[in-house]
Amino acid sequence: MAEGNAKKSNANRTVALSCVAFFGAMVGAAYAAVPLYSLFCQVTGYGGTTQRVEQASDVILDQPITVRFDANTNNLPWDFEPVQRSMxxxxxxxxxxxxxxxxxxxxxxxGTASFNVVPELAGAYFSKLECFCFTDTTLKPGETLDMPVVFYVDPDIVNAPELKNIQTITLSYTFFPTEGKPASTAQAPAPKGNIGG
Structure with missing residues (x-):
């Protein structure tokens, strides 16, 4: 009888350890999901995610394409807009x-700018060399900032069957407040003079 209880106890321990290991693996997968998804989007252009590149294209095709520019804010009280609507x-x-x-x-x-392009499949061919979206942006009260983006559309776009006849891409940015402690230069109230002084 004691031997049966020992086997049952070992089986219960094995099940309990398996459950703990499974739970740990699920927690690890949850933490890894966001960075892995971001990497997947950057590599494939999924969801209109653009590419970040280090050098300009060495091939320029004699084929025009129009890029439209869109600007939005979400819970950030800034006036944000493109200087020109398209090029x-x-x-x-x-x-x-x-x-x-x-x-x-x-x-x-x-604020932090998120970005994407439409059609979404064009994201894999929309290459940025420089962009204000690579870092957070801080604006002081009343400040206006010029924010350039340097980019090109990869010539390989003409080899993608679903994009070979594309004529227009829309580049869209949305500024969100940066998470964490807000940047604030609000002045502390001036100390009051001594009473009766």
Whole structure:
């Protein structure tokens, strides 16, 4: 009888350890999901995620493409807009576009820009060399900032069957408040004079 209880106890211990290991693996997978998904989107252009590159294209096709520019904010009281609504360039040509943001509030605010392109499949071929979206942006009260983005459309886009006849891509940015402690330069109230002084 004691031997049967020992086997049952060992079986219970094995099941309990398996459950703990499974739970630990699920928690680890949950933490890894966001960075792995971001990496997947950057590599494939899934969801309109653009590419970050270090050098310009060495091939420029004699084929025009128009890029439209869109600007939005989400819970960030800035005026944010593209300087021009669209531009037409050659596929593979490196160009610079400008956005501008103005902080009309009385406090310093920090924001982060998320971005994507439409059609989403074009994200794999939309290559950025420089972008204000690579870092957080801080604007002081009343400050206006010119924010350039340097990019090109990869010539390989013409080899993608679903994109070979594409004529227009929309680049869209949305600014969100940066998480964590907000940047603020609000002045502390001036100390009051001594009473009866």
């Amino acid at each position: 037409t360039m050659k596929i593979g040509e490196t160009v610079q576009a400008h956005y501008k943001a103005t902080n009309g509030t009385g406090r310093t605010l920090r």
